[in-house]
Amino acid sequence: MSTGPGADSAPVRTATHDTTAERRGTFSSLRIRNYRLFFTGAIVSNTGTWMARITQDWLVLTLTGSSAAVGITTALQFLPMLLFGLYGGVLADRYPKRRILLFSQGALGLCGLALAVLTLSGHIQVWHVYLVAFLLGMVTVVDNPARQSFVSEMVGPEQLRNAVSLNSANFQSARLVGPAVAGLLIASVGSGWAFLLNGLSFFAPLIGLLLMRPAELHPSARPPRGKGQLREGLRYVAGRPELIWPIVLVGFVGTFGFNFPIWLTAFSDDVFHVGAGTYGFLNTLMAAGSLAGALLAAKRGSTRLRVLVGAAALFGVLEVLAAVAPSFWLFALLLVPIGMVGLTVNVTANSAVQLATDPEMRGRVMSLYMMVFVGGTPIGAPIVGWLTDEYGARVGFATGGLMTLAAAATVGLILTRAVGVKPRLRWHHGHPRFHLVRRHPEPALEPAA
Template sequence: MFGSLGIYNYRLYASGQIISLIGVWMQRVAQDWLVLELTNGSPVALGIAASLQFLPVLLLSMWGGVLADRSDKRKLLLWLESALGICALALGLLDVTGVVELWHVFVLCFLLGCFSAVETPVRQSFVVEMVGRDSLTNAVAINSMMFNLARIVGPAIAGVTIVAIGTGWVFLANAISFVGVVLGIYLMRTSQLLRADPVPREKGQLLSGLRYVRHRPDLLTVMLLVFFIATFGMNFYMTLAILARNVFGGDADAYGLLSTLIAVGTFAGATWATRRRTPRMSVFIGSGVLFGLLEIISGMMPTMLLTGLMMIPVGIAMMTFNSTANATVQLAVEPEMRGRVMGIYMLVFLGGNPIGGPLMGWLGEINGRAPIIVGGIVSVVVTATAWIILVRRGDIARPRWRKRPSEAKAEGEARGDGEAELPLAKKRTGGVGPVTSRG
């Protein structure tokens, strides 16, 4: 499970990353709570803040992928992680000095989103340079475990800290946490990095990435489902805050508790993912339907305790869906396209938030339970529709994405052509093997 940690550079990266991720999750809780405090509990303002933070993904994530393919990823990450820390520092200083206003939060949300939109595809495509192809799948699973462990620890600490000393100190703590990840990247042994040759600067590289995905039905199917479910079903940064404060009348610690319980589920799902070697379309589709159904049920729970308990299986289903989608995309992509494809993936994963955030906020004004229930309904409908289409095409009954070696060999012998029906990802990459990416 932890084989990648035996690699010096990845061990440095993981050590700094877990500290930084805890700080990031602390800031997410504190930022949402600060917006609610400044607006007397307005879900619309919360949706606007989320939209401003995710809007740059629409504009910059694909360019971040182009930069990742062209540049020295380690040096680029040093600058980007430092910029993220400065944004947290600025918000913390404004808050603890008592001068923070809503527009300050909105501006810093936008700046944070700009840097994050570029940083994410660069960081994800840098993992393979630290660990190599053979350890890549394991490293991606460990990244997901760290991310979700931070989701458990960060919101819990943030909830207690906000009640005790206020939101400003949480932002400052997050700023300090970035020192760990910057130091880890700086201290890496560059001679041990397995760097890919940078792609020469040419015109049309962004469009070539889009054309690559458009002509790949496997990638296109996954990305469309990820877009709809992430946009409408995975708005927990907002829906849980609305449930905690406006439905159940709780405080910041109640929001932190709900966030922690869903993180327990996602951590369990990420741990399970370390045991899977290849993605299966049936698991991807099935987990999407299950996620939607569980989300609908959780939105109907009469008490906060029952809602919180439902968040655990919701988190497991969500992480199973996300990790399968991520692995499917990266196992199927050629190395020279990795950065651009991951930029597009992050666009569809996060880029819908400027649409989903305000819409879910508007629904929250009408009824505090509506956003989470409607999100579950959308998830079920789009995934079930995809399931029907794939069954008719035979991709579920006879999966093209994964077959047991004995089954594949038997099919090849039965056809008499000596060629087994290989997993789709391996066909596309010429049998090179896994090409994967933070959960």
């Protein structure tokens, strides 16, 4: 589909010096020392996190034999974000983000070590996993908005989009290694060692944070303590269509389209009858696609709402196709583009929302973003888990894809009206093409000066 001037013919925001080769490089933000330290520490801890995620899901399935139990574990981990996520954003705006991250990263490491001790001692029960998952979620309430908004303080506005994309590439690179290592550890020495390595991995980001040079940060103005800061953040988002509708879209995608722990365990165990090693391999294939999507996003110099809506729609279509794939290898190969397009949705929405937000509001806005994106999982995961148990993995996976596709179509239509464009069919050399043409002048999608 080709497009003319319309909803997102201009980027959400472009950097002033974006035309130089220095700014356009795929890894340009790594020239900044503080961000290099952050990035390096995150590689280690993200690898441990992926090892723990895969091990946790497989352990719960082994203990209970239920996909719904895997969904409950996932839901408990993200329930605190749904309940308290906005308060985490207020804290991220009010206190120094580096100090918050030193506390939160240390607490995440302790949770991993606790699960390791329980598993290695042979006392692990499913309620232990539920409890640790909930505690991880409570820490994430503060860690997520602080970590998301701290990126802009490390790199400044010119490199923000590149850094957001590289963060995703970092996360997905770890996803290539973590599941594979976890599968080998589960099969050879047991789940406890994977949990232990995850807990120890958090020393890396703590060291990176301690080695940073505070004078080289770009701290945003912190609002003083006072009433009404939470309501102020909600009013701020509600009055901006370029913020609220991308957040609504990723909410539906996160709630119904990103329940891969449920689907991949169910397809591995019930549909294709493979073991933990192959389950790790499926996660690695998704990670390979996600990594490719992140690196492509890092090369792009602008953020377009059209890309967000189109990627969300394609993501839903690919999930439906994977749900009905008749063979294991076709299913496995489809996970690569699913990972690539899903990552495109995540990076595009994240950078669009951050770039369209004033710095002093970024913690609260990103907490709302993360609350909607991952906080919907406590709603979606039990539903999808129940559908998967009752009607099979294929029905559960297809339902998630169809819900995502419907949300993309709805939000796409709303955004075209919000920014004053409409679709129009034109003929080009005998072939029909759709264009977006303006109804009236497009509102600015940049934060107010």
